[in-house]
Amino acid sequence: MNVSGLLGYFATFAIAAGAYSIASLGLNVQFGYTGLYNFGIAAFFATGAYVEGIITGGPSMEHLGGFDLPVLVGVIAAMVVSAILAYIIGIPTLRLKGEFLGISSLGIAETIRLIITNEKWLAGGVWGLGDIPRPLGNLVGPKTYNWVYLGLVLAVVGIIYFLVQKIVKSPWGRVLKAIREDEGVAAAMGKNVYKYKMQSLILGSVIMAVGGAFYAHYVGYLSPESFRPLMGTFIIWAMLMAGGKGNNKGAILGAFVVWGVWTFTEFFVNYLPSGLASRAGYINAIFIAILFQVLIRIRPQGILGGE
Amino acid sequence: MRKLFSASLVLALIIGLSVVGFSAEDTISIGTILPRTGALAAWGQFEGQATDLAAHQVNEAGGVLGKKLVLVHRDTKTNPTSGVDAANKLVNVNEVPVMVGANSSGVSLAVARAVAVPNEVVQIAVASTSPKLTTLEDNDYLFRTCPSDALQGIVLARLAYNDEGYETASTIYVNNAYGQGLSDNFEKAFEERGGEVLATVPYNKGKASYDAEIRKAAEGDPEVLMLLGYPENGNTILRKAIGTGAFENYMVADGMAGIPGVIEKVGAQYLEGTYGTVAQSPETKSLEYYKKGHEELFGFPPQRPAFLQNAYDAVILAALAMERAGEATGPAVKENLRAVAGPPGEEIDTSELERGFELIKEGKEIDYVGAAGQMDFDENGDVVSPFGILQVKDGEWKQIKVVD
Numbered sequence: 001m002n003v004s005g006l007l008g009y010f011a012t013f014a015i016a017a018g019a020y021s022i023a024s025l026g027l028n029v030q031f032g033y034t035g036l037y038n039f040g041i042a043a044f045f046a047t048g049a050y051v052e053g054i055i056t057g058g059p060s061m062e063h064l065g066g067f068d069l070p071v072l073v074g075v076i077a078a079m080v081v082s083a084i085l086a087y088i089i090g091i092p093t094l095r096l097k098g099e100f101l102g103i104s105s106l107g108i109a110e111t112i113r114l115i116i117t118n119e120k121w122l123a124g125g126v127w128g129l130g131d132i133p134r135p136l137g138n139l140v141g142p143k144t145y146n147w148v149y150l151g152l153v154l155a156v157v158g159i160i161y162f163l164v165q166k167i168v169k170s171p172w173g174r175v176l177k178a179i180r181e182d183e184g185v186a187a188a189m190g191k192n193v194y195k196y197k198m199q200s201l202i203l204g205s206v207i208m209a210v211g212g213a214f215y216a217h218y219v220g221y222l223s224p225e226s227f228r229p230l231m232g233t234f235i236i237w238a239m240l241m242a243g244g245k246g247n248n249k250g251a252i253l254g255a256f257v258v259w260g261v262w263t264f265t266e267f268f269v270n271y272l273p274s275g276l277a278s279r280a281g282y283i284n285a286i287f288i289a290i291l292f293q294v295l296i297r298i299r300p301q302g303i304l305g306g307e
Numbered sequence: 308m309r310k311l312f313s314a315s316l317v318l319a320l321i322i323g324l325s326v327v328g329f330s331a332e333d334t335i336s337i338g339t340i341l342p343r344t345g346a347l348a349a350w351g352q353f354e355g356q357a358t359d360l361a362a363h364q365v366n367e368a369g370g371v372l373g374k375k376l377v378l379v380h381r382d383t384k385t386n387p388t389s390g391v392d393a394a395n396k397l398v399n400v401n402e403v404p405v406m407v408g409a410n411s412s413g414v415s416l417a418v419a420r421a422v423a424v425p426n427e428v429v430q431i432a433v434a435s436t437s438p439k440l441t442t443l444e445d446n447d448y449l450f451r452t453c454p455s456d457a458l459q460g461i462v463l464a465r466l467a468y469n470d471e472g473y474e475t476a477s478t479i480y481v482n483n484a485y486g487q488g489l490s491d492n493f494e495k496a497f498e499e500r501g502g503e504v505l506a507t508v509p510y511n512k513g514k515a516s517y518d519a520e521i522r523k524a525a526e527g528d529p530e531v532l533m534l535l536g537y538p539e540n541g542n543t544i545l546r547k548a549i550g551t552g553a554f555e556n557y558m559v560a561d562g563m564a565g566i567p568g569v570i571e572k573v574g575a576q577y578l579e580g581t582y583g584t585v586a587q588s589p590e591t592k593s594l595e596y597y598k599k600g601h602e603e604l605f606g607f608p609p610q611r612p613a614f615l616q617n618a619y620d621a622v623i624l625a626a627l628a629m630e631r632a633g634e635a636t637g638p639a640v641k642e643n644l645r646a647v648a649g650p651p652g653e654e655i656d657t658s659e660l661e662r663g664f665e666l667i668k669e670g671k672e673i674d675y676v677g678a679a680g681q682m683d684f685d686e687n688g689d690v691v692s693p694f695g696i697l698q699v700k701d702g703e704w705k706q707i708k709v710v711d
Contacts (some may be wrong), residue, residue: 002400009399016392117482118509126484127439128413130420142425143399219391220420223413223484226387263392266382281343281351281382 011146013263014256015218018153021255022211024239025160025248030204032246032306033168034197035180037098040089040105042232043112044082044205046224048212050116050123051078053222058131063124071135075213082209085112086202094197109233117224128223132216153214157252160207164248167203176200180246235262242295244302253303261291334377335370335635337362337625338397340408340418341433341618345385347410353610354433354618355380358407360597360604361622368660371626372635378622383409387417394422394430404635405429405625407618412437412484419449428637429628429644431621434614437484438492441687447641450688452617452624452679454586456485459560460492462584462694462710467531467558468500471582475503477529479520479544481536481562482509489535489560505529510536510544517544525553537562542572549577561585564697565612565704575702586613587695587709589680593620593656597678600657613679620677623657624648627675630667649683650674 023045030036055074057066093104116123123129136148167173175196178186187193216222226232235258243254265287269280276283295303339358342351358378365376379401381393390409397403406428409415412435423430424445432440432451441455467473476497480486486509494504505527508520521544524532532554534541541563548554557578563569564583597616601609609615625640627647632639646652652672655663666673675682680692693711697704 002402005399005402009396012395012399013392016388114511120487126482126487127437128416128484130416130439130443132420134425137425142427145425215388218421219387219417221387221413221417223387223416225411225413226417228386231386231388262389263396266393266396280380281348281384284382285344 008143008146011150012218013259015146015150015153016215016263017256017259018150018157019211019215019218020236020239020259021157021252022160022214023208023236024211024243024251024255025157025164026204026207026211027236027240028204028245028248028251029164029168029176029207030200032240032251033173033180034176034200034204036094036197036201036204037102038105038201038204039102039229039233039237040107040109040112041208041236042227042229043089043105043109044086044208045212045215045232045236046109046112046116046227047082047085048078048209049216049222049226050129050212051081051209052213052216053129053132054123056133056135056217057129058133060124060131062127063120063129064122066131071213071217075210078209078213079206082205083202086205087198090198090201094194094201106229106233109227109229113224113227113232116227123222126224128221130221132220132222134220135217149217156210156214160210161248161252164207168248172196172199235259238292240302242292242302244304244306246306247302247304250302250304250306257295257303261288265291334375335372335629336377336379336401336403337622338379338381338394338401338403338406339618339622340381340383340390340393340397340406340414342385342410342414343380343382345383347385350410350434350611350614351383351385353615354408354410356605357597357601357609357615357619358622360600361619361626363604364600364657364660365623365626369664371629371664372633376622376626379403383414383418385411385414387414390414390418391421394418398422398426398428403428404629404637404640405431407431407621407625408433410434410614412439415440415449415451416443419443419445424448426637429625429640431625433618433621436488438488439484441689445688447688448637450621450644450684452621452677452682452690453614454680454692455689456488457492458691459584459586459694460489460494461496462696463489463493463533463558463560464496464500464502465710466582466584466696467533468497468502471531471556473502473530473556475505475527475529476531476533477504477506477508477524477527478533478535479508479510479517479524479548480533481540482511485562486535490533493533493535510540512537512540514540517547520544521548521551521553524548525551529554531556531558533558533560535560535562538566538569538572542569545569545573545578549573557581559583561613565695567704570699570702570704575699578699579702581699583697583699583704585695585697587693589693589709591656591676591678591680592658593676593678596656596658616678619657620675620679620682623660623677624675624682627663627667627673630664645684647673648675649681 052074054065239254239258244250383390415432415435478490480490628643631643652674
């Protein structure tokens with residue numbers, strides 16, 4: 001039995017889940033509180049990751065950057081770039097309602113992914129963007145390091161959770177909830193719905209980009225493949241829905257639960273009879289689907305439910 | 308809520324037990340990180356079997372350091388995030404000294420950067436042909452048993468310029484690491500020789516029409532069109548390009564060369580004389596033994612022409628390196644991998660594994676000859692493999708020569 005190894009793996013698991021939970025909090029601002037269907041999370045997640053990689057990465061001849069700057073600079077740059085991107089995307093799309101916004105944002109995320117794929121000078125194109133350092137990596141050994149980085153990620157999750165809680169409880173947050181419940185009523189109260197939606201989109205996208213930035217250090221190497229809709233967008237939707245939309249604790253819990261189901265089920269398939277072993281991957285996928293189904297049946301409102 | 312709590316407690320208990328599982332002292336584990344599901348599942352399944360076969364043969368030859376070699380398989384789901392997670396499981400929970408995989412270059416590079424290098428675990432990629440793997444800062448923990456695309460680009464350039472005497476060429480390539488790597492390296496090698504590349508045009512998969520790409524590649528009337536892609540859309544492009552009559556000659560790379568459907572779908576009469584290149588497994592004794600062993604163990608022959616034997620070789624090389632090192636740790640394997648893979652020493656193929664282990668125990672040097680080639684790692688952890696030149700003759704792919 002190998003408890004320290006299990007704990008060591010748990011640290012890396014929690015780093016990934018932490019990065020995802022940041023993105024999930026961002027989606028919660030947009031969908032959970034404002035009712036914006038953003039199916040383009042991958043665009044902002046990727047923007048955050050790539051900006052972080054370009055700013056903090058070592059020098060490269062093949063793409064823009066790396067500027068070898070501190071992590072904090074990278075995160076701030078990721079926030080700024082994603083805010084600008086969200087603003088540009090918001091102008092045409094926020095005039096759309098519900099599912100229409102969803103479809104167009106999905107298209108925009110794919111556009112961003114294809115731009116990253118094709119513009120080699122920008123981010124290495126299909127070659128990917130390598131050489132992303134491990135923040136504070138020189139201080140401790142690799143196994144201990146995961147705990148240090150986990151601490152950093154969880155601190156950021158905590159800060160963002162605290163800020164988002166403050167924001168949604170403020171008068172501004174109440175306007176968002178009013179828009180979610182009934183746009184017409186909010187407009188009748190004299191609120192500029194479009195402006196509030198734009199602010200919510202930008203805030204959520206900036207948070208997603210922070211998640212992407214910390215994801216970049218987790219994988220150490222970025223390629224456009226990481227930001228396909230499944231792993232870049234829909235898994236984060238699953239996290240928020242599982243945890244409970246409109247509930248920030250739920251957004252974080254959902255990220256850990258979904259990523260846990262996604263990863264820990266793989267340990268079971270080791271115990272399959274050898275005849276089935278070659279199909280283990282598919283059996284694992286079915287297992288994940290069944291667990292989600294069960295969750296949706298038992299708790300359609302998410303584990304913690306909404307507010 | 309209480310029901311939910313107790314349910315999750317039970318779940319946690321089951322997970323805990325199944326993660327811990329058995330751990331016997333008399334086994335040595337190697338991990339595999341292969342795409343069992345996702346876009347490359349069609350390869351990962353069979354590569355996994357090839358690694359099983361390798362472990363089986365190592366154990367028949369007496370195992371490693373007197374212990375049984377056990378493989379722990381993990382699924383990359385063909386994406387970097389899950390690949391890094393799978394590798395983290397192997398390194399932390401299973402404490403493997405060596406990981407075999409991944410398949411695609413993007414996953415291999417992420418695993419190397421995020422897991423293998425910082426944790427000092429040797430990673431042997433099996434089908435990642437991107438030239439990026441050569442240049443990655445990896446503290447020498449990343450190896451691969453397949454040749455870099457850089458090589459094939461040079462082979463294509465030599466074929467086009469030196470053998471066929473073309474002075475102008477254009478490329479249409481699939482827009483991923485494979486296609487771009489080939490096109491870039493072909494361009495470089497072709498121009499170094501004195502030729503001129505008029506246009507390099509990427510194409511994206513699954514488009515309805517490729518007329519624009521073909522028109523762009525045809526500008527300036529190149530003597531030859533290099534189509535560097537996969538049959539999926541490559542067939543359409545080839546057929547269309549022939550229809551326009553803009554090009555006299557065509558060449559393809561290993562994505563399409565040697566694949567029978569290409570000729571049928573495009574039309575044999577139009578492709579007559581067209582050249583193609585493929586990474587060639589030389590007919591080593593190991594290859595025969597691998598094919599025979601595959602048939603015996605699974606009841607059917609290897610299901611893919613390439614990369615399966617690369618996975619097979621990776622496992623055996625890792626086992627030999629551990630034996631020579633005298634211990635199963637990443638740094639020790641890294642120090643010994645080149646010694647068992649390349650000269651000097653007696654050449655050992657997979658049918659003589661037992662003898663190979665004996666020689667190592669006696670303190671003698673060996674030189675492993677794999678099922679996918681000589682397997683001599685260079686200073687970047689790359690291997691060189693010969694390429695076969697194919698030509699369409701009478702509606703079939705015929706191999707005309709093998710070049711190094």
